[in-house]
Amino acid sequence: MFLRKILSFKNIVNIFKRYTRPFWNLGEKIGLNCELFPECFSPNHVAEISLSHLWAELTNLLTMNQRFLILLLSILFSISGKISAQSGRLILISKSNVEKTYEKWLRHQDPELRFVNMYNVPADSVAYFLTKADGFLMTGGEDIYPARYGKEKDTVDCGEFDLRRDSLEFRLLDAAFRRKKPVFGVCRGLQLINVYLGGSLIVDIPSSHLGTKVQHREDGPVSHSVQVYAGSDLKQISASDSGMVVSNHHQGIEFLGKGLQPMAGTKDGLIEAITQIGKPRLPFLMAVQWHPERMEPENKLSGPLAAAFIQACNMK
Helix, strand or coil: CHHHHHCCHHHHHHHHHHHHHHHCCHHHHHCCCCCCCCCCCCCCCCCCCCHHHHHHHHHHHCCHHHHHHHHHHHHHHHHHHHHHHCCCCEEEECCCCCCCHHHHHHHCCCCCCEEEEHHHCCHHHHHHHHCCCCEEEECCCCECCHHHHCCHHHHHHCCCECHHHHHHHHHHHHHHHHHCCCEEEECHHHHHHHHHCCCEEECCCCCCCCCCCCCCCCCCCEEEEEEECCCCHHHHHHCCCEEEEEECCCCEEEECCCCEEEEEECCCCCEEEEEECCCCCCCCEEEECCCHHHCCCCCCCCHHHHHHHHHHHCCC
16 A cells, blocks of 8 residues: 555656756747647647657756656656556446446446546557457447348338447457456347357347237336246346346347356346356356346346356456
């Protein structure tokens, strides 16, 4: 704790500014606009110089002791960053929402978790985060483009699409399976995992053979009961045989993808939760058709699921 306090960003910045203030006019000399210390440089300047040029100019003005101080501070920055990085596991969220409901759902179990909303990450930075992730959360949202499961002719029965998101989330799953990292899917996330592993979807439940025996959505979220299958991981995690869940979808699993097993369903026969069986497989894979992040944490089909996912992310 003491070391972390000493190496805090604020303390290091104050030390750096105290001992190098005489040289801040360097920014005026080379036309550098510094966002870190905006009070030191004119806001009208634009960065027009390479880092190598900057370093050459800087070293011409600094004494040996001051150069050594900068080197020491850079090392401290590195140590401080490593200490901060150990404060919580990093969860990549395929696409977050304005209310941050997914983050709140998981943070209720572990306040130290860190998140990245991958949908907003520039394409050239995605690979970096894929190597840092401790877990992947595939969230709800638009329909998956039906050509991905052989039903492109049925687009008329679908809702909105987001082809960029489809591609991004397949890339996330590629990384999760390659690096053997835990995956949790919510609503669309369950459907995506199923399609990724070769399964197919019911394009529109109300107009299918399932009909409207169970209302899975009705101009927004609805509540309905699900039955948890005996002997399943979900049964062990939730310690319940059934429960009420919040639901908001018009599609669902038709045929299961390779290596997947159902863990819960509704009375109309729709699969409501899946996991992975056989080998090779991920250390943890669970997906549910309902929205646990919109339910009370005390609900046995919400909080315990988040805790199980986080526990898997904490495993090395």
